[in-house]
Amino acid sequence: MKKLRIIIVDESPFFRRWFRKLIPALPGIRILGEAGDPLIALKFIRIMKPDAIIMDAKAQWHFGIDLIKSIRKISPVPRVIMLTSDAYSRYQRKVSEKADFLVDKFTEYNKIPEILKQFASGSASELKYQGP
Numbered sequence: 001m002k003k004l005r006i007i008i009v010d011e012s013p014f015f016r017r018w019f020r021k022l023i024p025a026l027p028g029i030r031i032l033g034e035a036g037d038p039l040i041a042l043k044f045i046r047i048m049k050p051d052a053i054i055m056d057a058k059a060q061w062h063f064g065i066d067l068i069k070s071i072r073k074i075s076p077v078p079r080v081i082m083l084t085s086d087a088y089s090r091y092q093r094k095v096s097e098k099a100d101f102l103v104d105k106f107t108e109y110n111k112i113p114e115i116l117k118q119f120a121s122g123s124a125s126e127l128k129y130q131g132p
Helices: 013-025 038-048 064-071 088-098 109-121
Strands: 004-009 029-035 052-056 079-084 101-104
Touching: 004 013, 004 038, 004 109, 013 029, 013 109, 029 038, 029 109, 038 052, 038 064, 052 064, 052 109, 064 079, 079 109, 101 109
Parallel strands: 004 029, 004 052, 052 079, 079 101
Antiparallel strands: none
16 A cells, blocks of 8 residues: 655644644554645655645745645645635635645644545545635
8 A cells, every 4th residue: 555655844843743743543544754845845846746735824925825726736636735724714715726725834734634534545545625
Protein backbone atom coordinates (compact mmCIF):
# COMPACT_ATOMS: atom_id res chain seq x y z
CA MET A 1 0.00 0.00 0.00
CA LYS A 2 1.39 3.36 -1.03
CA LYS A 3 1.64 5.89 1.79
CA LEU A 4 0.24 9.41 1.47
CA ARG A 5 3.31 11.63 1.48
CA ILE A 6 2.86 15.05 3.08
CA ILE A 7 4.82 18.23 3.77
CA ILE A 8 4.04 20.61 6.62
CA VAL A 9 4.46 24.36 6.01
CA ASP A 10 3.96 26.57 9.05
CA GLU A 11 6.20 29.26 10.50
CA SER A 12 5.24 28.16 14.01
CA PRO A 13 7.65 25.54 15.43
CA PHE A 14 4.90 24.63 17.91
CA PHE A 15 2.46 23.58 15.16
CA ARG A 16 5.13 21.78 13.12
CA ARG A 17 6.10 19.81 16.25
CA TRP A 18 2.44 19.05 16.98
CA PHE A 19 1.90 17.67 13.46
CA ARG A 20 5.07 15.57 13.70
CA LYS A 21 3.56 13.92 16.79
CA LEU A 22 0.03 13.56 15.40
CA ILE A 23 0.66 12.26 11.89
CA PRO A 24 2.93 9.24 12.50
CA ALA A 25 0.07 7.69 14.46
CA LEU A 26 -2.06 7.69 11.29
CA PRO A 27 -1.66 4.56 9.16
CA GLY A 28 -0.80 5.09 5.51
CA ILE A 29 0.58 8.61 5.99
CA ARG A 30 4.21 9.67 5.96
CA ILE A 31 5.75 13.10 6.61
CA LEU A 32 8.35 13.90 3.95
CA GLY A 33 9.46 17.04 5.73
CA GLU A 34 8.53 20.45 6.99
CA ALA A 35 9.35 24.09 6.38
CA GLY A 36 8.89 27.29 8.31
CA ASP A 37 9.76 29.39 5.29
CA PRO A 38 7.46 29.36 2.23
CA LEU A 39 10.31 29.84 -0.25
CA ILE A 40 12.11 26.78 1.10
CA ALA A 41 8.78 24.95 1.17
CA LEU A 42 8.22 25.65 -2.52
CA LYS A 43 11.66 24.28 -3.44
CA PHE A 44 11.04 21.23 -1.26
CA ILE A 45 7.62 20.66 -2.85
CA ARG A 46 9.10 20.84 -6.37
CA ILE A 47 11.77 18.28 -5.49
CA MET A 48 9.79 15.87 -3.29
CA LYS A 49 6.41 16.07 -5.10
CA PRO A 50 4.23 15.32 -2.05
CA ASP A 51 0.68 14.04 -2.30
CA ALA A 52 -0.59 16.62 0.22
CA ILE A 53 0.51 19.78 1.99
CA ILE A 54 -0.66 21.12 5.33
CA MET A 55 0.07 24.83 5.37
CA ASP A 56 -0.67 28.02 7.25
CA ALA A 57 -2.76 30.63 5.43
CA LYS A 58 -0.45 33.44 6.54
CA ALA A 59 3.06 32.37 5.68
CA GLN A 60 6.04 34.50 6.61
CA TRP A 61 6.99 36.21 3.32
CA HIS A 62 4.14 35.11 1.09
CA PHE A 63 0.48 35.21 1.79
CA GLY A 64 -0.61 31.58 1.84
CA ILE A 65 -2.91 32.09 -1.15
CA ASP A 66 0.07 33.23 -3.23
CA LEU A 67 2.01 30.15 -2.19
CA ILE A 68 -0.90 27.94 -3.26
CA LYS A 69 -0.88 29.62 -6.69
CA SER A 70 2.77 28.59 -7.06
CA ILE A 71 2.04 25.09 -5.76
CA ARG A 72 -0.81 24.65 -8.27
CA LYS A 73 1.72 25.08 -11.11
CA ILE A 74 3.62 21.99 -9.94
CA SER A 75 2.82 18.67 -11.51
CA PRO A 76 1.42 16.47 -10.08
CA VAL A 77 -0.59 18.94 -8.07
CA PRO A 78 -0.67 18.07 -4.36
CA ARG A 79 -3.81 18.33 -2.22
CA VAL A 80 -3.74 21.31 0.16
CA ILE A 81 -5.13 21.67 3.67
CA MET A 82 -4.98 25.36 4.54
CA LEU A 83 -4.82 26.29 8.21
CA THR A 84 -6.03 29.60 9.55
CA SER A 85 -6.25 31.30 12.90
CA ASP A 86 -8.17 34.28 11.50
CA ALA A 87 -11.83 34.72 10.75
CA TYR A 88 -13.15 32.50 7.96
CA SER A 89 -14.78 35.39 6.19
CA ARG A 90 -11.37 36.81 5.32
CA TYR A 91 -10.12 33.65 3.61
CA GLN A 92 -13.08 31.49 2.77
CA ARG A 93 -13.79 32.66 -0.78
CA LYS A 94 -10.14 32.89 -1.85
CA VAL A 95 -9.17 29.61 -0.24
CA SER A 96 -12.19 27.74 -1.58
CA GLU A 97 -10.87 28.46 -5.08
CA LYS A 98 -7.33 27.29 -4.28
CA ALA A 99 -7.14 24.88 -1.31
CA ASP A 100 -8.92 21.58 -0.91
CA PHE A 101 -9.80 22.25 2.75
CA LEU A 102 -9.78 25.23 5.10
CA VAL A 103 -9.40 24.38 8.80
CA ASP A 104 -9.19 26.65 11.82
CA LYS A 105 -5.96 25.53 13.48
CA PHE A 106 -7.20 26.26 17.00
CA THR A 107 -10.78 25.00 16.99
CA GLU A 108 -10.87 22.39 14.19
CA TYR A 109 -7.43 20.77 14.40
CA ASN A 110 -9.15 17.49 15.26
CA LYS A 111 -10.52 17.33 11.68
CA ILE A 112 -7.06 17.14 10.12
CA PRO A 113 -6.46 13.42 10.82
CA GLU A 114 -9.79 12.51 9.22
CA ILE A 115 -9.06 14.64 6.15
CA LEU A 116 -5.63 13.00 5.79
CA LYS A 117 -7.19 9.54 6.12
CA GLN A 118 -9.66 10.45 3.37
CA PHE A 119 -6.81 11.68 1.16
CA ALA A 120 -4.91 8.44 1.81
CA SER A 121 -7.92 6.28 0.95
CA GLY A 122 -8.80 8.37 -2.10
CA SER A 123 -12.26 9.19 -0.73
CA ALA A 124 -11.72 12.94 -0.33
CA SER A 125 -12.03 13.79 -4.02
CA GLU A 126 -15.48 15.32 -3.67
CA LEU A 127 -15.12 16.74 -0.19
CA LYS A 128 -14.49 20.40 0.53
CA TYR A 129 -14.68 21.72 4.07
CA GLN A 130 -15.03 25.49 4.30
CA GLY A 131 -15.67 26.39 7.87
CA PRO A 132 -18.35 25.90 10.48
